Amino acid sequence: MSAKPANFNGLHIRKWYVFEEETLAVESGPLADGEPLRKIVVAAAIANPHAGGFTEDFSAVIAESAALGEEFGRRLVGALAGRPAASYGKAAIVGVNGEYEHGNAFLTTEFANPIRKALGGAESWVPSTGKAGGPGTAIDIPLAHKDALYVRSHYDTVSVSFGDAPLPNEVVIAMAVATRGRLYSRLGGLTAEAAIGEDGLR
Template sequence: SLTRASEAIGREICAIAVRLLAPDHAVSYGKAAIVGTNGEQEHGNAMLTTVFGNVMREAAGGGKAWISSMTKRGAPGAMIDIPLAHKDALYVRSHYDGMTLTLPDAPQPNEIAIIAVYATRGRPNHRVGGLSASEIKGQDGLI
């Protein structure tokens, strides 16, 4: 099934992403999928379930919060906005951000592009207020 397959794919792409961040560490993350035109959006959602999410958390050295995501159908060159949030608490507003990505040659009609995004910091010059990253020690991921 797609959900089971997402574990191996996740291990490969998340390991690459975290390795590229070194020596810094991920503090926020997001995930996405673009499904080719012969597929359904639900195929992308099946790839981004808890199985994939747990692999993302493990690669980041842990994480308590659920991982924001986006899925859509599209042809090669489709753009997608991947939402980011703090890995340990969703309500750390300084880490609400996103990444826009375009894959010029993917997905082909029978492909699914799976995307994992990690960030090493929140937004620069944030001033929205709310819970700070330093206040989340010992809190559950929804705080």
């Protein structure tokens, strides 16, 4: 494990991040068809306990990620400030002394389930992506409807970068939510109302 002192359930977290964007109109000009689209990203720069080597056993990180997911859920709910989350996605950026798999170890079901619980509903699996890189690396986090994966109107991305992370022996773990689907989504397909019913929307 990392020699850096643990400050969160066996992990060393150097920094938390929260980003929010609010879209009021589509690129061609029309104002939002309803509420603006808000996308929120919560992320953490975490010391990578497996940096610099190969491991077969990720059980410690997977176990620790459950408490991490609870904290992500708490911070996401706080950032939403009473607004519902309609879609979500997750991502990892692994510093150059690590492997892509080191980031994936933080993003398993153990991490995601507490976030699902905090957001309410959240029956769908959480789309995920990742990459290796250094400070300032940009990543596009995929978004999909949290209760009905095949709702086409909610397929989206949010792009973020972190000016000082990840350092070579770190991973950045990020979770994104959006409050609605794309503005003026008009490609047809399954709707959220048809997929889960009006009473099921949260």
